[in-house]
Amino acid sequence: MTTSFTEPAASPLLHLLGQGVDLASERGVECTGELPAPSDPDLVERARAARAALGDSVFVLGHHYQRDEVIDFADVTGDSFKLAREAAARPDAEYIIFCGVHFMAESADILTTDAQQVILPDLAAGCSMADMARINQVEDAWDALVEAGVAEQTVPVTYMNSSAAIKAFTGRHGGTVCTSSNAQVALRWAFDQVGGADGEGKVLFLPDQHLGRNTAVLQLGIPLDQCVVFDPRRPGGGLTPQELRDARMILWRGHCSVHGRFSAQNVTDVRAAVPGVNVLVHPECKHEVVTAADYVGSTEYIVRQLEQSEPGSAWAIGTELNLVRRLARRFSDRQVHYLDSTVCFCSTMNRIDLPHLVWTMESLVAGRVPNRIEVDADDARWARVALDQMLALPGV
Numbered sequence: 478m479t480t481s482f483t484e485p486a487a488s489p490l491l492h493l494l495g496q497g498v499d500l501a502s503e504r505g506v507e508c509t510g511e512l513p514a515p516s517d518p519d520l521v522e523r524a525r526a527a528r529a530a531l532g533d534s535v536f537v538l539g540h541h542y543q544r545d546e547v548i549d550f551a552d553v554t555g556d557s558f559k560l561a562r563e564a565a566a567r568p569d570a571e572y573i574i575f576c577g578v579h580f581m582a583e584s585a586d587i588l589t590t591d592a593q594q595v596i597l598p599d600l601a602a603g604c605s606m607a608d609m610a611r612i613n614q615v616e617d618a619w620d621a622l623v624e625a626g627v628a629e630q631t632v633p634v635t636y637m638n639s640s641a642a643i644k645a646f647t648g649r650h651g652g653t654v655c656t657s658s659n660a661q662v663a664l665r666w667a668f669d670q671v672g673g674a675d676g677e678g679k680v681l682f683l684p685d686q687h688l689g690r691n692t693a694v695l696q697l698g699i700p701l702d703q704c705v706v707f708d709p710r711r712p713g714g715g716l717t718p719q720e721l722r723d724a725r726m727i728l729w730r731g732h733c734s735v736h737g738r739f740s741a742q743n744v745t746d747v748r749a750a751v752p753g754v755n756v757l758v759h760p761e762c763k764h765e766v767v768t769a770a771d772y773v774g775s776t777e778y779i780v781r782q783l784e785q786s787e788p789g790s791a792w793a794i795g796t797e798l799n800l801v802r803r804l805a806r807r808f809s810d811r812q813v814h815y816l817d818s819t820v821c822f823c824s825t826m827n828r829i830d831l832p833h834l835v836w837t838m839e840s841l842v843a844g845r846v847p848n849r850i851e852v853d854a855d856d857a858r859w860a861r862v863a864l865d866q867m868l869a870l871p872g873v
């Protein structure tokens with residue numbers, strides 16, 4: 478059976494992310510180079526020629542949410558964690574071109590050698606979730622935990638989708654980084670540092686409240702009412718010292734602008750429209766979406782589920798559209814649906830397009846290194862501590 482994928486309607490939010498110039502944020506700055514026109518009919522040929530000229534000196538990483546025209550030139554594709562490891566495993570590649578977003582390129586810079594240079598083809602490719610936790614806000618939050626007398630029994634855990642400064646904060650305070658694939662193991666480890674999941678200890682989870690809540694409640698069995706949300710825009714996070722003392726999970730008020738759009742109504746609607754459909758969502762979705770779904774997991778898990786599925790089976794997938802489109806094409810003998818009827822691409826991911834990739838590679842051929850991502854040495858050192866802690870977790 479062959480089915481055709483129905484494109485969701487455009488969302489009015491589509492163009493709201495990734496605009497403007499903000500040096501202090503993940504969105505960075507606009508590319509100042511001379512970009513080839515997107516309409517240039519020779520773009521693909523120029524990309525091939527530049528890629529061939531650069532040979533093994535360059536390694537191109539492509540995140541699952543990147544556009545097809547970019548993925549076509551990636552040496553490897555994957556989620557942020559897999560790509561950072563792939564970068565670290567290529568010490569001979571002088572240049573790592575990271576087709577993803579800013580925090581991913583930072584992690585690659587931390588994990589690669591000093592002789593390697595990590596490049597982000599468009600410096601405005603940031604992550605709105607990572608921007609929701611600034612280092613000064615997180616330090617203020619820690620002060621609130623100190624004042625409430627709970628900092629000593631709290632371990633910070635930060636999602637990979639955070640700035641290097643936040644990862645460094647986590648390393649300095651004895652915590653770990655996690656990904657959507659290993660959040661359960663990371664949380665168990667963190668609670669073990671302060672008496673176990675049934676004890677009095679706490680985790681400060683940054684910056685995605687949904688991944689933190691879904692993992693704590695559904696995988697560690699922590700009651701929902703022991704999860705509180707720390708809002709950095711409100712004094713004391715909007716929580717009383719007693720609420721901080723009573724909580725087990727202190728969730729940062731951050732979310733993914735893409736996954737946060739899916740609703741429980743989307744799940745109800747697709748079940749009504751497609752009998753027998755399997756609903757498969759990312760753990761960055763809201764708790765009510767994850768509990769209504771059949772399967773939940775990282776992008777790597779989502780790809781694996783489709784690979785292992787039966788021909789003819791029906792799937793409604795709640796993650797970024799570029800990946801869902803590719804899965805629909807690759808598994809054309811399954812019914813693949815986008816969970817929402819409208820769409821919000823990750824527009825910051827989408828900023829990396831073929832003109833930026835061609836510009837980046839042609840600049841390297843000409844001997845210029847554009848858009849290098851370099852993490853401050855002290856942050857890199859402590860962020861590395863938190864990343865190494867994650868790599869040392871069992872099963873990672």
Ligand code: SF4
Nearest residue numbers: 604605606733735823
């Ligand atoms: S999909 Fe969400 S978490 Fe991922 S880069 Fe985009 S905004 Fe950030």
